[in-house]
Amino acid sequence: MTTLENRDSSALLVIDVQSGVLAGAYERDGVLDRIGSLVERARGAGTTVVWVQHSSDELPLESAPWQIVPELTVGEGEPVVHKRYGDAFEATDLEDVLAARGIGRLVVAGAQTDACVRSTLHGALTRGYDVTLVSDAHTTEDLSAWGAPSPAEVVAHTNLYWGFQEAPGRTAGTATAAEVELGGAGS
Template sequence: MTTLTGRPNTALLVVDVQNGVMETAHDRSNVLANLVTLVDRARAAGTEVVWVQHTSDELPRGSSTWEYVPELVRREEEPLVHKLYGDSFEDTDLEEVLSARGIGGLVVAGAQTDACIRSTLHGALTRGYDVTLVEDAHTTEDLSAYGAPPPGQVIAHTNLYWKYQTAPGRTAGTVPTAEVEFGVKAPA
């Protein structure tokens, strides 16, 4: 249970599902279908959906590569957090957004597994959040030419180690899209 007092709510955190990130993403169509399902189910349950959008030299703000994929459409009332670093909390207003909504638990999905997803998972856990990774709703590109394992192995390894992640007073773990339960509030 989160170590953040008075924050019983959970949010779906959708990280960097942008055109330039997803164009060569591993298992793109299945991951996107799962992300669409998660967003729809979160909305139907009244669970906050919080969007994170990365800006970099490869993803210049306002460019087509920077935009979210057309399969996912953010509603105007849903918070959008802009970031420059891997960890979605680093030098952003994400903490303020979550605090204002009483959110102490995160369900994380998006891209890239071996960069912004991992950084955000660890950043959230160290800040006191309960953090669940949706095991079939995150992806990465193939960086094996640079010495990385193939993307399927990167995803599998991240799922494996996050499944067993622990921290005092907080929960972590993985769950497939089909088993994500939105609308369930943690005890205050």
């Protein structure tokens, strides 16, 4: 029920599954297994998979930490959006990529829950997209030494509040990797 006209398709948005981002991530292997399954399901359903890749001083372009983790592979023709800000829409071509494919609904997975995932969820909803967070396919690192909650609490809290998120003419919510719908008209 997106507010974007003629945007009936869905996409799986895979955020920052990079070696340096996931080096110490909470439940890393399980999350990556579920993301891998989602990617394969999306491809099988003809649903666009869009990869987002962050760069920064800690993740310089083309460096080893900047690379997508070896467990996942970008498929031929799948768009990769490069970003420098938390919200994957900010100063990137993500909106153009989605508009060109008629995408109005996003299924979101990746890292980090309390940074780029959360920023992109909100950025998408405010721009008119329907947004589903895959509740067991996002993760973060342990920042509790700096006063943050534990990674488990960060993931649980994000799932809790996103499950109750709403906006006029748009839908939001969570679903597990096993139950999330990856199709949609013209996916």
